[in-house]
Amino acid sequence: SEVSPNVLLAFIAGNSVEYIEAVNDAELGILLTNRLREYTGDQTLPKPDRILKSTWLTDKFFRGAYSSLGLLSRFDDFTVLSEPLPSTSIHRLLFAGEATTPAERTEARDENSSHTSKKFEVVIIGGGMAGMSAAEHLIRNGLKNIAIFEAKERLGGRILTDYSFAENAAIELGAQWIHGATVANNIYNLANIQGLIKDEKCTTLKGTFLLKGGKVVDDEFIESLKKEFGKINCEKANFSNVEQCFNQQFVKISSKFAESEKEVLSAAFNVFKLSRMGFDGSELNSVLAGVEPYTYMPCDLDTIEGNDKFIELLKQNISDEQIYLNHEVVNIAWDENEVILTVKHKNLTKFVIAEYVICTIPLGVLKNQSSLLFTPQLPPRKLKAITNLNAGKVVKVFLYFNKPFWTRNQLNLLILGVSDDEYEQGYKEWIHRVAFFRESEVSPNVLLAFIAGNSVEYIEAVNDAELGILLTNRLREYTGDQTLPKPDRILKSTWLTDKFFRGAYSSLGLLSRFDDFTVLSEPLPSTSIHRLLFAGEATTPAGYGTMHGARESGIREANRLIWQMYNEVSSN
Structure with missing residues (x-):
């Protein structure tokens, strides 16, 4: 008490x-x-x-x-109870009490059992790039009765910028790069308008390629190998997965080189595969080979400031009263008339009624919880698409050194040539999958290790002290310098084990169809007025796994809703 x-x-x-x-x-x-x-x-x-x-x-x-919604309740039952009598003349009998007030009827009740009900025209589930883009676009087009329900204590979704790790430097635990320096990229355009991109020519980041013991491989030879690997094409033959495709085509490439070059050739090829794993966020033997719907754009860019500035920019047109943080949507009951959300906030359970809902719940969560999230269950076609697609397994590990062992802007990218034996060992021991250490562009004291594949779950769980020792030993083994210091502190992402994400970004699974991303975007019901709409990077075929794909999807669904509302008004 x-x-x-x-x-x-x-x-x-x-x-x-x-x-x-x-x-x-x-x-x-x-x-x-x-x-x-x-x-x-x-x-x-x-x-x-x-x-x-x-x-x-x-x-x-x-x-x-106190009152609550029964199994046969309608949203307006509380309002009906409040209606005075007679209804067609002077009202002589009026009704009050908590059971007559839909939105505020529980204010005086115990916090551990409150069930409030609110009604909105549009509810957006998720305050990441897709959700915030949708909300901002709807508001700019005149819709006001909008709410964003975000399960986390912050906005941004898989955009997560940390300023505490490295003297206020913007460390990106999530989305880091603008994939494509072109006006066809909406994020690139937004960044230019806001002055978030350096005024310089975009160049491909080059680095030092090392074999164990500090053996530096000639840059020109590595560049020639990259050109050979760039010719690998998985579209023209029937391969079961990307790993098989790469390995079979490598046999042809290997025949062009002398025996004395095979060690470096194999090491560079394994690095090429690990780089591709970073793109897909999955083991290559679990990624579909063939035609990809993704549209590649030239050049990856960092922003001058943190990527959270994109979220702050979108939030400028959204009031605080429209944003509900720490509100987890645990069920979405949809039909042709409305959508009823069951929402958990601290110890409270709320019921929220919306005419329309835009759902941006990440693919990883949909894969784990779709059977519990939706009432009725999603159509088989959409469930199959969710099952087919991969939710990427990626971890970023930031290493901070009080006294860096490199000179700023000279290390750039350190590439560790992984032997065939090491690549195979990587299926069991994650450390053999570490092939890249990138110098941070925002802090002179930070290196970034980027790792993808099935080992990510273990890496997210391992303690920082052990992680620091293993990564230091990895650096010492390849540089040949056994005196390299351990990092003074470590920061890592945890997208896979975070229950509100269950993965990084989406990619094609072994059973994927070309149109799975499109199927995931299809609104429900499919044959009447759409009440439940879907956005997020996993619903954008040409831009899955990117910030611009997420933003495009949010605006796409906002426009779908605006057009539908216009047609409804016109038909009436």
């Missing part, structure tokens, strides 16, 4: 309440004490000296505590 140091409160709900109200205090005290003893393991806990209980259910002047 907050008002007495001698009091505990037990709060119980459901059909058992009638019995509890009727049982005598002595029996109630014994039962509750035994419950405490059972769970604490302390059989000496004392019985309470006295008991006080509520009797709202059996009190004939109340017959219950």
Whole structure:
């Protein structure tokens, strides 16, 4: 109790309440004490000296505590109860009470059991790039009764910029690059308008290629190998997966080189495969080979400031009252008339009614929880698309050195040539999958290790001390310098184990069809007015896995909704 140091409160709900109200205090005290003893393991806990209980259910002047939605309830039942009588003349009989107030009827109730109901024209599930782009676009086009429900304590989704790790430098734990320096990229355009891109020519990042023991491989030879690997094409033959495609075509490439070059050739090829794993976020033997719907754009760019500035920019047109943080949507009940959301906030469960919903829940969550999230269940066609696509496994590990062992802007990218044996060992031991250390562009003290594949779950769980030792040993092994210092601190992403993401970005799985991303974007119901719409990077065939794909999808669904509303008004 907050008002007495001698009091505990037990709060119980459901059909058992009638019995509890009727049982005598002595029996109630014994039962509750035994419950405490059972769970604490302390059989000496004392019985309470006295008991006080509520009797709202059996009190004939109340017959219950507070109201809530029953199985047959309609959203307007609370409003109907408030309607005065007679309805067609001077009202003589009027009705009040918490059960007559849909939105505020629970203000005076216990925080642990409140069920509030609110109604919005549009609810957007998720405050990442897709959700914020959709909300901002709708608001700019005149819609006001909009709400964003975000499960996390922050906006941004898989854009997560940390300023505490490296002296206020913008460390990107999530989306880092603008993929494509072209006006065909909406994020690139937005960044230019806001002055978030350096005024310089975009160049491909080159680095030092090392074999174990500090052996530096000639840059020109590595560049020639890159050109050979760039010719690999998985579209013209029937390959079961990308790994098989790459390996078979490597046999032809290998025949062009001398035996003395084979060690470097194999090491560079394995690095090429690990780089592709970073793109897909998956083991290559689990990625479909063939035609990809993704549209490649030249050049990857960092922003001058953090990528969270994109979210802050979009938020400028959205009021704080329209954003609900720490609000997890646990069920989406949809039909042709409306969508009812069950939302958890702290210890409260709320029911939110919307005419339309734009769902931006990440693919990884859909793969894990779609059977619980939607009522009725999603159509088989959409469920199959969710199953087919991969939710990427990627981890970023940032290493901070008080005294860096490199000179700023000279290390750039350190590439570790991975032997065939190491590549195979990587299936069991994650450290053999570490092939890239990139110098941070925002801090002179930070290196970034980028790792993808099935080992990510382990890396996210391992403690920083062990992680630091293993990565330091990796650097020492390849540089040949056994005196290299351990990092002074570590920061890593946890997208795979975070229950609100369950993965990084999407890619084609082994059973994927070319149109799975499109199927995932299809609104519901499919044959009438669309009430439930879908956005997010995994719904954008040409831009999956990117910020511009996420933004494009949010605007796409906002426009779909605007056009549908216009048609509804016109038809009436």
